[in-house]
Amino acid sequence: MSEVAWTQGVHHVGLTVPNIEDTRAFFMDVLGFQKVGEKPEYPAVFVSDGAVMITLWQVSNPATASGFDRKNCVGLHHMALRVPSQAALQELHSILEQHPGVDVEFAPESLGGGEVQHMMCNIPGGVRVEFIALPE
Numbered sequence: 198m199s200e201v202a203w204t205q206g207v208h209h210v211g212l213t214v215p216n217i218e219d220t221r222a223f224f225m226d227v228l229g230f231q232k233v234g235e236k237p238e239y240p241a242v243f244v245s246d247g248a249v250m251i252t253l254w255q256v257s258n259p260a261t262a263s264g265f266d267r268k269n270c271v272g273l274h275h276m277a278l279r280v281p282s283q284a285a286l287q288e289l290h291s292i293l294e295q296h297p298g299v300d301v302e303f304a305p306e307s308l309g310g311g312e313v314q315h316m317m318c319n320i321p322g323g324v325r326v327e328f329i330a331l332p333e
Contacts, residue, residue, distance in 0.1 A: 209243075209250035210276055214322030215259035217242055219298060223321045224251060227296060228278075249278070253322070264323050275317065275325035283314045286330040290316055297321075305330075 214220040217240060224230040224244045233250060234243040240255045256262045267274050280286050286305045293299045298321035305316045312332035320326050 207249055209252055210273075211252040211254065212273075212276075212322065212324050213254045213256050214324065215256050215262055216322065217253050217255040220253050220320065220322035220324070223296075223298070224253075227292065246278075265319075265325060267325065273324075275327050277315075277327040277329050280328050280330050282333055283330040286314055286316065286328055289328060293318055 212220070221232070221242045221244060225232060228246065230244040230246050230251070232242060233245045235241060242253045244251050244253065263270075280289060283305070290301065290305050294301055300319040302317040302319065302325075305314045307313070308315045308329070313329060315327055315329045317325065317327045
């Protein structure tokens with residue numbers, strides 16, 4: 198067994214979505230990510246917040262694609278993104294509550310009774326995303 202981890206954090210996360218433009222717009226227009234590349238023939242769009250890159254792939258046939266079922270699907274349960282402060286988490290919650298295509302699962306609350314605050318939502322594209330703010 199190695200004494201040092203072989204990995205050094207997340208480089209990127211790949212998400213398959215039913216409408217690549219809606220999901221790209223959410224990451225860029227709402228969360229402030231920047232487009233760092235694309236492969237129109239694939240089709241794929243790459244967006245980043247400077248810490249993590251998200252690869253968005255267009256599903257082949259949105260009409261027959263299966264939606265996420267966290268209790269019956271193997272794979273990504275959710276993606277957690279850190280926000281800079283608990284005040285920013287509250288502000289983001291207010292924005293997301295009003296954003297079309299976003300379903301807020303729960304508002305900011307304590308994570309496990311501790312000082313970390315988090316909230317969960319489903320974003321355009323059907324991906325479940327958690328936003329986390331560490332204690333200040």
